[in-house]
Amino acid sequence: MAPHFYDILVVGAGFYGATIAERVANVLGKRVLVIDRRDHIGGNAYSEINPETGIEVHRYGAHLFHTPNKLVWDYLNGFTAFTGYQHRVFTSFKGQVYPMPINLATICQYFGKQMSPDEARALVREQSAELGDAAPRNLEEKAISLIGRPLYEAFIRGYTAKQWQTDPTLLPESIISRLPVRYNFNNRYFSDKYEGLPVDGYTAIFERMLDNPLIEIQTGVDYFAIKDTIPKDKLVVFTGPIDRYFDYRAGELSWRTIDFEPEIVGVGDYQGTAVMNYADEDIPFTRILEFRHFNPERNYQTEKSYIVREYSRFARHEDEPYYPIDTPEDKKVYQAYRSLAEGEENVIFGGRLGTYRYLDMHQAIGAALKAFDTEVQPRLSRA
Numbered sequence: 001m002a003p004h005f006y007d008i009l010v011v012g013a014g015f016y017g018a019t020i021a022e023r024v025a026n027v028l029g030k031r032v033l034v035i036d037r038r039d040h041i042g043g044n045a046y047s048e049i050n051p052e053t054g055i056e057v058h059r060y061g062a063h064l065f066h067t068p069n070k071l072v073w074d075y076l077n078g079f080t081a082f083t084g085y086q087h088r089v090f091t092s093f094k095g096q097v098y099p100m101p102i103n104l105a106t107i108c109q110y111f112g113k114q115m116s117p118d119e120a121r122a123l124v125r126e127q128s129a130e131l132g133d134a135a136p137r138n139l140e141e142k143a144i145s146l147i148g149r150p151l152y153e154a155f156i157r158g159y160t161a162k163q164w165q166t167d168p169t170l171l172p173e174s175i176i177s178r179l180p181v182r183y184n185f186n187n188r189y190f191s192d193k194y195e196g197l198p199v200d201g202y203t204a205i206f207e208r209m210l211d212n213p214l215i216e217i218q219t220g221v222d223y224f225a226i227k228d229t230i231p232k233d234k235l236v237v238f239t240g241p242i243d244r245y246f247d248y249r250a251g252e253l254s255w256r257t258i259d260f261e262p263e264i265v266g267v268g269d270y271q272g273t274a275v276m277n278y279a280d281e282d283i284p285f286t287r288i289l290e291f292r293h294f295n296p297e298r299n300y301q302t303e304k305s306y307i308v309r310e311y312s313r314f315a316r317h318e319d320e321p322y323y324p325i326d327t328p329e330d331k332k333v334y335q336a337y338r339s340l341a342e343g344e345e346n347v348i349f350g351g352r353l354g355t356y357r358y359l360d361m362h363q364a365i366g367a368a369l370k371a372f373d374t375e376v377q378p379r380l381s382r383a
C-alpha cells in the first residue's frame with residue numbers, strides 16, 4: 001500500500017498496535033498499514049515452535065495471560081481459545097525450594113514451623129515494625145511493610161538486586177506491588193479472575209487479529225526509515241520508544257533488558273515446573289524457564305526439554321527495552337516527552353514503549369480498546 005492509500009499507520013505489531021489495527025479495519029472498515037521493525041508480528045508476545053524439540057517458546061520471555069477485565073477477556077476470546085493453565089512459581093534460596101509469591105507455605109517453611117494465618121501475620125507485623133506508621137516510599141520500604149525484613153532479605157533483596165541493579169530505595173513501590181502476599185496456602189502467581197494460555201500459541205492470535213484485506217502488514221520496516229514518506233496529516237499510532245521518537249532531545253529513559261540463554265537439555269523434565277526463580281545474589285541469573293510446562297495438555301516428546309536462563313542488565317540503545325526503571329529522574333524526562341507529544345497532533349503514543357509504563361498484555365489491550373473509542377474512532381470518522 002502506498003502511504004497515501006491507507007487511513008492510519010500503526011507502528012508496532014504488538015498487542016497495542018494489533019488491537020488498534022483490528023478495530024479500525026473490522027469496526028470502521030478503514031485501511032490500515034501496520035509496520036514493525038522486527039521480522040515478525042506479535043511484539044514481545046511472539047511465540048514459535050522450536051524445531052528440535054517441538055516445544056512452543058516465547059522468544060521474548062515467558063508470557064502468561066491473566067486479567068481481571070471481562071471486556072478484554074471477551075475481546076481476546078474472539079481470536080483464540082485459552083487452556084486452563086494456572087501459573088505457579090517456585091524460588092530457590094540457599095539450596096531450598098519455596099513457593100512464590102510469598103504465602104503461608106513460604107512463611108512456615110522459611111521459619112521452620114507451622115503457623116496459623118494470624119500467627120504468621122503477627123510475626124510479619126513484628127518484623128516490619130522498623131518502619132513505624134510512615135507510608136512506604138519505595139520498593140524496599142513497601143516490601144518490608146508487606147513481609148518484614150527477614151523474608152525481604154531472603155526472597156526479594158537478592159533477586160531485585162539482580163533484576164534491577166538499582167538501589168531498591170530508588171525503585172518505585174509499584175514493582176513489588178505486582179506480587180501478592182497471602183496468608184493462606186494459595187500459591188497461584190496471579191489473583192485475576194481470568195487466566196490461561198492461547199491453545200494455538202500467541203502468534204496465531206495476531207494472525208487472526210490482523211486477518212483482514214483492509215490491513216497490510218510490513219515487517220522488517222523501521223518507522224524512522226520511512227518517516228519522511230508519510231503525509232503530514234496521516235494519523236499515526238506509535239508504539240515504539242517515545243524518547244527515540246523525539247530523538248532523545250529531553251534525555252534518555254532508562255530500561256532494563258534481558259539476555260536469554262537457551263539450552264536444549266537431554267532430559268524430558270529439567271526442573272519439574274515452568275519457572276524457578278533464583279533468589280541468591282551470587283547466582284548470576286534471575287530465573288530458569290522450562291517451556292514444556294506451559295502446555296501440559298500437549299503431547300510433547302519426552303527425550304529433550306527447552307530451558308532458558310534469564311540475565312538482567314541495563315539496556316543500551318541497540319538492546320531490546322523490556323522493563324522501564326522509572327526512577328524519579330526518569331519520571332521528569334518522561335513528563336518532558338509527554339509535553340512534546342501534546343504538540344504532535346496526528347500521532348497517538350501508546351503501548352508500553354510509547355507511554356514508558358510496564359503494561360501487562362491485558363493492560364496494553366485494554367488501553368488500546370480505550371484509545372480506539374476515545375481518540376482513533378473520533379478522528380477517523382471526522383476524516
Ligand code: FAD
Pocket residue numbers: 011012013014015016017035036037038042043044045060061062063064065066221222223224239240241258321322323350351352353359360361362364
Ligand atoms: P510490544 O509488544 O513491545 O510491541 C511494540 C512493537 O513496536 C515491537 O514489536 C517493536 O518491534 C515495534 N517497534 C518499536 N519501534 C519501532 C519502530 N521504530 N519502527 C517499527 N516498529 C517498531 N505481560 C503479561 O501480561 N504477562 C506476562 O507474563 C508478561 N511477561 C513479560 C515478560 C517480559 C520479559 C517482558 C519484557 C514483558 C512481559 N509482559 C507480560 C508484558 C508484555 O510483553 C506487554 O504487555 C506487551 O508487549 C505490550 O504490547 P505493546 O504492543 O505495547 O508492546
Ligand code: UDP
Pocket residue numbers: 091100155156157159160163175176178179277279
Ligand atoms: N521479585 C523478587 N523475587 C521474586 C520474584 C519477584 O524480588 O522471586 C520482585 C522483583 O523486584 C521483580 C518484582 O518483584 O522485579 C516483580 O516480579 P514479577 O514476577 O512481576 O516480575 P516479572 O515477571 O515481570 O519479571
